[in-house]
Amino acid sequence: MDDIIKFLENPKFVQWVNKPSKKLDRYWNDYIENHESEKEQITLARTYILSLQSEPLLTTKETSKQIYFAIERKIEKLEIRNKRKSFILTFSKFAAIGLIFFVLGIGVTQYIKSPHLDVFEHFGKNDNNYPYSTLTLSDGKNVRIPDKESEIVYNNQGQIVINKRDTVQSGEAILENDLNQLFVPYGKSASIKLPDGTVAHLNAGSSLIYPSKFEGSTRVVSLLGEGYFDVVHNPDMPFIVQTKEISVEVLGTKFDVAAYPGDNIVETVLVEGKVKMIKHGFQFSSKEYILSPNQRAAFDINSKETTISEVDVNNYISWQKGFLLFETQDLNRIFRKVERYYNINIRYADPNLGLLRISGKLELREDKESVLNVLAKTASVEIVKLNETEYAIK
Structure with a gap:
């Protein structure tokens, strides 16, 4: 069972099943070819995801027994060799439990707050020994910023002002999702006032991907490295910071997120307000952690465990001063x-x-x-x- 769960908790696998692409097909076909012994587990994991994807939404009035038999009947229809049948029946119980949690609103059967993988592919292209901070706009324009400390501001006219002296026109977006990236290499630091007024301070060796304009029901940015955020309050549009492992959701607050490549701990420290930290992935028992001021949430990438502790926040946010x-x-x-x-x-x-x-x-x-x-x-x-x-x- 653990061998199957590792695929269900793999964002790349879930995306492949739900939204296949040539790149994902190539990756997983190569994986199956090189891991023939796991082919059966992959097939069963796909079966589980697809069965829930096509299952009509059940109401909370239906009993767990009804839910169980509905999924069991669906799985029994699959053309699977008889020698696998006992394993499938055991697996169907897990499917029933998973759907029960979905009905209760915990949402373990969805692709939880997972970042778009293509967004995070941008991060691998940056060289931390590069001599400049770089602002890459959605139209492909690259703006080099030589200063050791940089301040970028989106003004009310839609212009980008750098260090109170240089003005850049953002230009027309050519990407479907209209994303920009601020990259800060080692030896540099930067702050950016986003289009909604939120200010993000980026530590050395960090990247922030963000839209030119926040639209829809959420304000989402993606972070690699460390950032301190002073979020403008908007109860109708929560602000979400995504890293590869977790998401931090807020309405308006001050907090720090550290998620450097190579570090085993991804941490969130809350200064003011309240935040909700969620681990990415397709899981049976995903947890949401609510932080209060002066608390630190530390997610261990290896053990997948999260610990909450009381801290002196100044020890974690003083770098931006x-x-x-x-x-x-x-x-x-x-x-x-x-x-x-x-x-x-x-x-x-x-x-x-x-x-x-x-x-x-x-x-x-x-x-x-x-x-x-x-x-x-x-x-x-x-x-x-x-x-x-x-x-x-x-």
Whole structure:
């Protein structure tokens, strides 16, 4: 059963079944060819998704017994060899349970808040060592921003003003979904005032994909890296930040989302208001987590577990004010932030040094040598400069 569930929880698999494309067909056909032993599980997973997709919506007045037999009858009609029949009957019970949860409004049978995969493909094209922040508009225009810190504002005339001096006309969209991207490489930072007035601060090594105009029932942006959001209140149009693993939904609030590639933890920290965090995927037991101010939700990518804790939010959001605060935090985490901010690499002579915990404050706007000297003294270690971008800790 676990082998089937892994496909049901795979967004790419669910999209392939529901909305196949040439690219997805090619991917999954190659997968099946190279994983012949999983062909039966894939067939059964497809059967489950398609059976629910075509099943008429049942009302809450129908009993779970009726729901079970409705799905059981549907599955028994399939032309499956007799030796699989006992397995199918067991599987149909899971299908019945899944549909019951759907009827109750939990929605485990839908593709939950999943980001469009083609949107996230944009992220892989960015080079974090690129010397400029880049604003890519929906008409394909690329605007390079050389400043270390950038401020981008959409004004009331529909123009884009960069660092209060350069004005860019957004141009006519050529993409169906009219998306723009702000990319901030290592060594840079940026803030952007979106068309609805929401302000997003992007940390080094981050990307934000957003529409030129928010339309419909939600305001959706996609994030890779770290962003601090000050969302304009609009009860009729919730603001949603999508990462590859989770979505964070709000009406109007201040919060931080960190979802860097390579990090095992995706975290959301709430400063003001209230947010709802939802894990992506097609699952039997998806949970929504409601955060209150001064709480942190940490989603572990490996274990798929989420933990909620009370925190000092200043330790998580101070970066957007130009400094880092940390309290009994390990060097690994601190140096990752420093590496991104200054676009440098730091090696450990002994990996155990990265487990040392320190507390303090770093003024990031100082030169990197001064910051590294402060860290070395605080942690009682030696930091040796190898070249302009490489350092070693001893």
